[in-house]
Amino acid sequence: KVFKKIDDDLYDELEEALIMADAGVETSMYIIDELKKKVKENHLTEADEVRGAIKEIIADILSENDNEVKLSGSPAVVMVIGVNGVGKTTSIGKMASLFKSEGKKVILGAGDTFRAAAVDQLQVWAERVGVDIIKHQEGADPGAVMFDSISAAKARGADVLIFDTAGRLHNKKNLMDELKKIYKIIERELPNSSKEVLLVLDATTGQNALSQAKLFGEAADITGIVLTKLDGTAKGGIVIAIGHEQKIGVKFIGVGEGVDDLQKFNAQDFADALF
Amino acid sequence: MAFESLADRLGSVFKKLRGKGKISEADLKEAMKEVKRALLEADVNFKVVKDFINGVSEKALGQNVLESLTPGQQVIKIVNDELCALMGKETAKLDFSRKITVIMMVGLQGAGKTTSSAKIGGFLKKQGKRPILVAADVYRPAAKKQLKVVGEQLGVPVFSIDESTDAVFIAKKALEHASQNANDVVIIDTAGRLHIDEELMEELKNIKSAVEPSEILLTVDAMTGQDAVNVAQSFNKQLDITGVVLTKLDGDTRGGAALSVKAVTGKPIKFAGMGEKLTDLEPFHPDRMASRILGM
Numbered sequence: 001k002v003f004k005k006i007d008d009d010l011y012d013e014l015e016e017a018l019i020m021a022d023a024g025v026e027t028s029m030y031i032i033d034e035l036k037k038k039v040k041e042n043h044l045t046e047a048d049e050v051r052g053a054i055k056e057i058i059a060d061i062l063s064e065n066d067n068e069v070k071l072s073g074s075p076a077v078v079m080v081i082g083v084n085g086v087g088k089t090t091s092i093g094k095m096a097s098l099f100k101s102e103g104k105k106v107i108l109g110a111g112d113t114f115r116a117a118a119v120d121q122l123q124v125w126a127e128r129v130g131v132d133i134i135k136h137q138e139g140a141d142p143g144a145v146m147f148d149s150i151s152a153a154k155a156r157g158a159d160v161l162i163f164d165t166a167g168r169l170h171n172k173k174n175l176m177d178e179l180k181k182i183y184k185i186i187e188r189e190l191p192n193s194s195k196e197v198l199l200v201l202d203a204t205t206g207q208n209a210l211s212q213a214k215l216f217g218e219a220a221d222i223t224g225i226v227l228t229k230l231d232g233t234a235k236g237g238i239v240i241a242i243g244h245e246q247k248i249g250v251k252f253i254g255v256g257e258g259v260d261d262l263q264k265f266n267a268q269d270f271a272d273a274l275f
Numbered sequence: 276m277a278f279e280s281l282a283d284r285l286g287s288v289f290k291k292l293r294g295k296g297k298i299s300e301a302d303l304k305e306a307m308k309e310v311k312r313a314l315l316e317a318d319v320n321f322k323v324v325k326d327f328i329n330g331v332s333e334k335a336l337g338q339n340v341l342e343s344l345t346p347g348q349q350v351i352k353i354v355n356d357e358l359c360a361l362m363g364k365e366t367a368k369l370d371f372s373r374k375i376t377v378i379m380m381v382g383l384q385g386a387g388k389t390t391s392s393a394k395i396g397g398f399l400k401k402q403g404k405r406p407i408l409v410a411a412d413v414y415r416p417a418a419k420k421q422l423k424v425v426g427e428q429l430g431v432p433v434f435s436i437d438e439s440t441d442a443v444f445i446a447k448k449a450l451e452h453a454s455q456n457a458n459d460v461v462i463i464d465t466a467g468r469l470h471i472d473e474e475l476m477e478e479l480k481n482i483k484s485a486v487e488p489s490e491i492l493l494t495v496d497a498m499t500g501q502d503a504v505n506v507a508q509s510f511n512k513q514l515d516i517t518g519v520v521l522t523k524l525d526g527d528t529r530g531g532a533a534l535s536v537k538a539v540t541g542k543p544i545k546f547a548g549m550g551e552k553l554t555d556l557e558p559f560h561p562d563r564m565a566s567r568i569l570g571m
């Protein structure tokens with residue numbers, strides 16, 4: 001009886017931690033249910049064992065989906081999408097540096113022709129990393145930028161084209177249609193290339209990220225998530241809910257504003273950091 | 276289903292109870308569980324929700340909801356009233372009591388500071404003020420350029436010292452520039468930073484003591500989740516903010532962060548960002564926010 005009482009408090013505490021990490025009510029409840037099963041099956045009695053078990057459950061959810069970036073074809077394409085201000089352009093700078101350090105020839109496409117000085121921002125990153133950038137005037141058609149970027153990438157023998165897009169809220173139909181069009185150009189022009197469509201999520205985001213993943217996913221086939229701003233106090237637990245409900249894996253995490261502040265996602269480390 | 280409206284949730288709770296005669300305290304607790312869940316799914320902070328539920332439960336018992344023919348409706352009304360009370364009734368105004376109104380924009384990376392600085396500049400220009408924008412973000416690539424572009428679009432002058440990487444110096448010089456050029460509002464755009472970044476928070480404190488702003492507005496993304504309380508509490512503790520700008524409300528977020536921020540800082544939300552266009556700024560209406568959080 002005494003043990004049971006301790007267990008209830010512990011479960012409450014763990015559920016609270018999950019909710020405070022933005023895992024969401026439903027997913028948190030699911031995890032706690034799984035945990036209870038696991039505790040029973042494995043006859044766990046110690047709080048520490050219970051903590052270990054919950055981390056395992058979360059790591060399992062997170063590693064069920066693809067966490068590896070695929071870069072094949074010439075060029076491979078990485079299109080970066082997401083709502084406003086989450087860290088798309090910065091993550092592109094960091095990825096460019098990472099891929100370059102792996103010996104790849106990288107080219108950037110400045111597909112955000114809308115936001116003030118977005119092209120200048122990407123240009124600074126291109127110079128910082130030492131890679132080419134394809135850009136048009138502010139206000140130009142992003143589809144045309146994509147088309148030119150692909151041509152340039154082919155002509156210059158680039159291994160990877162990373163394409164920036166303007167931040168947009170997922171509930172704006174015209175902007176989602178625009179994204180669809182850009183994506184179609186890749187499908188048409190590079191049928192044999194790998195296509196990574198990375199949805200950038202800000203770790204401070206709450207339950208709205210579920211809606212972001214769903215609606216962006218209707219515009220382009222999301223292949224993975226870049227979870228940024230994990231250097232703050234937010235835990236980014238919403239990716240557990242997205243992994244669980246929408247089967248999308250995390251590929252990179254952002255841990256700062258510097259060029260090296262990007263890491264490959266590790267499900268176990270992420271689960272450990274939650275508690 | 277997630278994001279079901281509170282009315283639907285409570286409707287189904289009370290339907291189960293219909294025909295039971297008088298509803299018990301335990302039944303009310305069941306209803307409160309639904310309220311709690313709705314608020315959590317709207318991203319209101321866990322601890323804020325707990326306190327809120329305690330308050331509402333007390334009110335509900337005091338008002339004899341249980342005797343009512345439409346307990347669901349009555350609970351919703353109490354929840355809504357309490358939420359409105361927490362959010363504040365009035366639209367909060369800016370403080371223009373000084374000769375030059377200095378507004379300092381602060382917040383996390385990407386929250387919408389630069390865009391909101393420009394929007395507020397445009398908003399005040401329309402009211403006959405003579406604002407200038409100050410490019411004091413010396414870190415983000417092309418931050419100064421971004422402010423210049425939006426300033427130009429609005430016809431609001433931008434003060435920048437391109438070669439300087441000293442935000443405090445830029446802010447001070449901007450104030451001198453304003454007095455010489457008869458500008459009555461100075462809006463300082465600062466770099467995004469984490470509330471736990473001691474060095475950069477120190478920079479903000481130094482700007483604050485150098486220019487003694489009338490307003491320090493914390494810019495908060497309406498999509499923020501549980502972390503909103505940490506951010507707001509920390510910025511408020513370190514800078515004693517005067518208000519909040521809530522951005523990106525043109526999305527489909529419930530925006531529970533608004534409640535969290537208000538609850539932990541007590542500071543009013545003064546503006547709502549409603550889009551990427553530089554005219555997409557509105558004075559904040561607390562009562563509408565309450566309905567939005569509840570999905571009504």
Ligand SMILES: Nc1nc2c(ncn2[C@@H]2O[C@H](COP(=O)(O)OP(=O)(O)OP(=O)(O)O)[C@@H](O)[C@H]2O)c(=O)[nH]1
Pocket residue numbers: 082083084085086087088089090091112115118165166167168200228229230231232253254255256257261384385415467469
């Ligand atoms: N602390 C921290 N800041 C980050 C991280 N990633 C990006 N940022 C910052 O977040 C802000 C927004 O980043 P951007 O790369 O401009 O975001 P974006 O998604 O391209 O923004 P839009 O194009 O305006 O939609 C900048 O100040 C970045 O320096 C991260 O991992 N940690």
Ligand SMILES: Nc1nc2c(ncn2[C@@H]2O[C@H](COP(=O)(O)OP(=O)(O)OP(=O)(O)O)[C@@H](O)[C@H]2O)c(=O)[nH]1
Pocket residue numbers: 084085115167169382383384385386387388389390391412415418465466467468494522523524525526547548549550551555
């Ligand atoms: N949809 C929408 N987008 C907004 C709103 N306010 C700002 N944005 C967008 O959010 C992104 C980030 O805005 P910024 O003004 O650059 O944010 P910031 O806080 O200055 O960013 P840093 O300087 O990098 O910290 C940009 O794409 C803006 O266009 C809003 O109310 N609605």
Ligand SMILES: [K+]
Pocket residue numbers: 229230231232233234235
């Ligand atoms: K963190």
Ligand SMILES: [Mg+2]
Pocket residue numbers: 088089090112118164165166167
């Ligand atoms: Mg960008």
Ligand SMILES: [Mg+2]
Pocket residue numbers: 388389390412415418464465466467
């Ligand atoms: Mg800015």
